[in-house]
Amino acid sequence: MKEKFIRFMQGRYGGADKLNTHLMYLLFILAIIVLFTSSKVCMILSLLLMIYIYFRIFSRNIYKRYQENQKYLQLIAPITKKVNFFKNKRKDKTHKYYKCPTCKQVVRVPKGRGKIEISCPKCNTKFIKRT
Template sequence: MQKFIYKLYKFMYGRYGIDELYKAGLVLCIILSIINIFINTRILTLIELLLIVIIIYRTLSKNITKRRHENNIYLKQKRKIKNKIILIKRKWQDRNTHIYKKCPKCKKVLRLPLKKGKHTCKCPICNNKFEVKCRRGEKIEVEVIKRKK
């Protein structure tokens, strides 16, 4: 048994191995397999096989830099989607008390209190001042009145 483990260790030495993209690919493969139980199409089977080949290729690859780069791209996209979901959740939770608006200059999303009338806001990131109009506590208009560099 120890001989087998040693051989496996020797085989995997210098190879990329498992990462987050591997796990995501595996989960996707399992989901596709479950869907394929019900609809049973060759296209889905082919996609599954292709996915398995890609997963195995990535795990056994010796080009670690490229595999790490692919994983980083995946993690970046995952983070973006996760942040969007969090923002949607927060917008829904604060819908009666706050409004979320993008800064016209740096495009950072700001959480502003929902007050009727005109208000001047200052972006904490870029110090840009802009005016916010709030009518009937629902509709918000954003106008830039001053820009700083």
């Protein structure tokens, strides 16, 4: 049975990408909403979403599914970038982060130095901040 499934999935997209993962999360949230509210609209939307997810998984047009995922990744890139920045900023206990008032470049400086003059590496603007 396992070999039959492997043969069936050969040449198919498979769907282990970011778009399908996020669609699955959305489907899970819609399923919870349907569970508590019995909303017909959410039920139909979740059914259509499930059909679309299975369509992407079993699709033989790998290039097209890959392009869809790349467009989605470009769409969410600014959000992902901000989330990763805040995650790294929260983990970093030895540095503070400031934005340059001129070019908005993020500058990392060590904590515990008092008032220091910070020089932006991009535009060479100098500004004073407390660390």
